[in-house]
Amino acid sequence: xxxxxxxxxxxxxxxxxxxxxxxxxxxxxxxxxxxxxxxxxxxxxxxxxxxxxxxxxxxxxxxxxxxxxxxxxxxxxxxxxxxxxxxxxxxxxxxxxxxxxxxxxxxxxxxxxxxxxxxxxxxxxxxxxxxxxxxxxxxxxxxxxxxxxxxxxxxxxxxxxxxxxxxxxxxxxxxxxxxxxxxxxxxxxxxxxxxxxxxxxxxxxxxxxxxxxxxxxxxxxxxxxxxxxxxxxxxxxxxxxxxxxxxxxxxxxxxxxxxxxxxxxxxxxxxxxxxxxxxxxxxxxxxxxxxxxxxxxxxxxxxxxxxxxxxxxxxxxxxxxxxxxxxxxxxxxxxxxxxxxxxxxxxxxxxxxxxxxxxxxxxxxxxxxxxxxxxxxxxxxxxxxxxxxxxxxxxxxxxxxxxxxxxxxxxxxxxxxxxxxxxxxxxxxxxxxxxxxxxxxxxxxxxxxxxxxxxxxxxxxxxxxxxxxxxxxxxxxxxxxxxxxx
Ligand code: NAI
Ligand code: MG
Numbered sequence: 001x002x003x004x005x006x007x008x009x010x011x012x013x014x015x016x017x018x019x020x021x022x023x024x025x026x027x028x029x030x031x032x033x034x035x036x037x038x039x040x041x042x043x044x045x046x047x048x049x050x051x052x053x054x055x056x057x058x059x060x061x062x063x064x065x066x067x068x069x070x071x072x073x074x075x076x077x078x079x080x081x082x083x084x085x086x087x088x089x090x091x092x093x094x095x096x097x098x099x100x101x102x103x104x105x106x107x108x109x110x111x112x113x114x115x116x117x118x119x120x121x122x123x124x125x126x127x128x129x130x131x132x133x134x135x136x137x138x139x140x141x142x143x144x145x146x147x148x149x150x151x152x153x154x155x156x157x158x159x160x161x162x163x164x165x166x167x168x169x170x171x172x173x174x175x176x177x178x179x180x181x182x183x184x185x186x187x188x189x190x191x192x193x194x195x196x197x198x199x200x201x202x203x204x205x206x207x208x209x210x211x212x213x214x215x216x217x218x219x220x221x222x223x224x225x226x227x228x229x230x231x232x233x234x235x236x237x238x239x240x241x242x243x244x245x246x247x248x249x250x251x252x253x254x255x256x257x258x259x260x261x262x263x264x265x266x267x268x269x270x271x272x273x274x275x276x277x278x279x280x281x282x283x284x285x286x287x288x289x290x291x292x293x294x295x296x297x298x299x300x301x302x303x304x305x306x307x308x309x310x311x312x313x314x315x316x317x318x319x320x321x322x323x324x325x326x327x328x329x330x331x332x333x334x335x336x337x338x339x340x341x342x343x344x345x346x347x348x349x350x351x352x353x354x355x356x357x358x359x360x361x362x363x364x365x366x367x368x369x370x371x372x373x374x375x376x377x378x379x380x381x382x383x384x385x386x387x388x389x390x391x392x393x394x395x396x397x398x399x400x401x402x403x404x405x406x407x408x409x410x411x412x413x414x415x416x417x418x419x420x421x422x423x424x425x426x427x428x429x430x431x432x433x434x435x436x437x438x439x440x441x442x443x444x445x446x447x448x449x450x451x452x453x454x455x456x457x458x459x460x461x462x463x464x465x466x467x468x469x470x471x472x473x474x475x476x477x478x479x480x481x482x483x484x485x486x
Contacts, residue, residue: 008043012102013095015197017046019055022062023208029054034189039105040327040336040376048192051216053224059212060230063155063182066209071152071180078178079130081205086123088201093117096197100166101327103191105336108328110289119170125459126174129480150485152180154232157225161238162191162338163293169195171474172235173211179484184212186222190338240468258472258483262397263425266418267298268440270431274307278430279314285428285454288319288381289333292401296426298454300394302414305407312385312405316363319381337377346379346400353384353393360385389417415443424466428454
C-alpha cells in the first residue's frame with residue numbers, strides 16, 4: 001500500500017492515492033491525475049487518478065466477479081469482517097481525523113474527530129445487524145410452504161460528496177456489504193483521501209473486488225458509473241441537480257436509486273425558549289462549526305416575535321466567540337469551506353443579502369480580504385435579520401454559514417412558512433413546552449425532526465428526506481433491508 005505524507009503538511013499521513021480495483025491499487029487507464037488541495041491553505045496535498053469510463057469498467061467487472069462469492073459468505077462472517085474493519089478504524093481514528101480535517105477544512109475537535117469516530121460506529125452497527133437479514137414464512141395454508149428471502153442486489157454504485165466524506169462513505173458501504181452486495185464507490189474529487197484510507201482497511205478484511213473505490217470528476221467518472229449496465233443499484237449523496245440527473249440516466253433500466261440530497265431546513269423557536277440551551281441548540285442545528293456545509297443545517301430560523309431581538313442578541317454573542325482558523329488546531333471551532341467554487345457561491349449569497357434594503361446584517365458578512373483567514377476559503381458566521389421567507393437566501397441551499405432569521409406570531413403561520421419549501425430534509429423545534437414542540441414537529445414536512453436539540457445523526461435513526469430532499473432511508477436497519485436487498 002502506498003501510504004504517503006501530504007505535500008501541504010508532512011505531519012499528515014494520507015492513505016493511498018490510487019483507485020482500489022479488484023484488491024489492487026491502480027492508476028487510471030489514461031494515466032491522468034487530479035490535484036487535491038488543502039482548502040485552509042490552498043496548498044497541494046497530493047494527486048489522485050482521474051478516473052474515466054475505462055476505470056469504471058474495470059472496477060465493475062471486479063465487483064461483479066467478487067459478488068458471486070461474497071453473496072454466499074454466511075451473514076455472520078460478513079458481519080465479522082465489518083466488525084474487524086470497525087476495530088481497525090478505531091485504532092487509527094486520530095490518523096483518520098487528521099486526514100479529514102486536512103482535506104475538507106473541517107475543524108478537528110468539533111467536526112473531523114467526531115466524524116472519524118462515527119465511521120467505526122457505522123461498521124460496528126451494520127456488522128452486528130448482518131444476521132438480521134431474515135425473511136418470513138407466510139401462513140397460506142397447511143399444504144403450502146411459502147417463504148421470503150432477503151437477496152442482495154448485486155453491484156452497488158455509490159457516489160458521495162466532500163462535506164463528510166468518510167462518514168457518508170461508511171453509511172453506504174457498510175450496509176451494502178453486510179447485505180451481500182459488492183460496491184464500486186466514487187469518492188468526491190475534493191476529498192478522496194479519508195475514503196481511500198478506509199478502503200485500505202477494508203481491503204485487509206474483505207475478499208478482493210468486494211469494495212472498489214475510484215477517484216475522479218463527477219461528469220466523467222461519476223456519470224460513467226451511473227451509466228454502467230451492470231450496476232444493480234445507485235446510492236447517491238450530493239446536490240439535488242445531480243440527483244435528478246441520476247434518476248433520468250437510470251430510468252430506462254428501472255434501477256433502484258437512493259438519494260440523499262439538499263435541504264433548507266427550518267428551526268422554530270417558540271417564545272418560551274429564550275434561554276442559553278436553546279441558543280446553543282440553534283447554533284448547533286445550523287452546523288456553524290462545520291461552516292454549515294451540511295444538508296441538515298437548520299438554515300431558516302423562525303423566532304417568535306416576542307423574543308426575536310433578545311434571542312438574536314444571545315445567538316450573535318455565541319457565534320462571535322467561535323475561533324476560526326487552522327482545521328488541525330485543537331483550539332479552532334470552525335475551519336474553512338471546501339473550495340473556490342463553494343467560497344464564491346457563498347460570498348454571492350452574502351452580497352445578495354447585503355444588497356437588500358429591508359434586510360439587516362447582524363453579524364459576519366463577507367470574509368476578510370487580508371490576514372490569516374484570507375489564505376484559505378474561510379468564511380465567518382453571518383446572520384441576516386428581518387428576512388422574508390421568499391428571499392433567495394431563504395429558499396436556496398447556501399451550504400455556508402449564512403443564517404436568515406424570520407419573525408413569526410401564529411403557530412399556523414410559522415408551520416406554513418416552514419413547509420413552504422421544495423426541500424424537506426430536517427426540522428428543529430425549541431420550546432420549554434414539550435407537548436407544543438412535538439405538535440409543531442409533527443406538522444413539519446421533513447424526514448428528520450429534533451426537539452430541543454440540534455445534533456447529528458445517530459446510527460439506528462432512519463434518516464432521509466421528503467420532497468426534493470431525497471429518496472430512501474439511511475443510518476438504520478431500514479437502510480440495510482430496504483435499500484440494499486430485494
Ligand atoms: P455535486 O452534487 O456536484 O457533487 C457530489 C458528488 O457527485 C461528487 O462526487 C461529484 O463528483 C459527483 N457528481 C457531480 N456531477 C455528477 C454527474 N453528472 N454524474 C455523477 N456524479 C456526479 O455537489 P457539489 O458541486 O460538490 O456541491 C454543490 C451543492 O450541492 C452544494 O452547494 C450543496 O448545496 C449541495 N450538496 C449537498 C450535499 C448533501 O450532503 N446532500 C453534499 C454536497 C453538496
Ligand atoms: Mg457539482
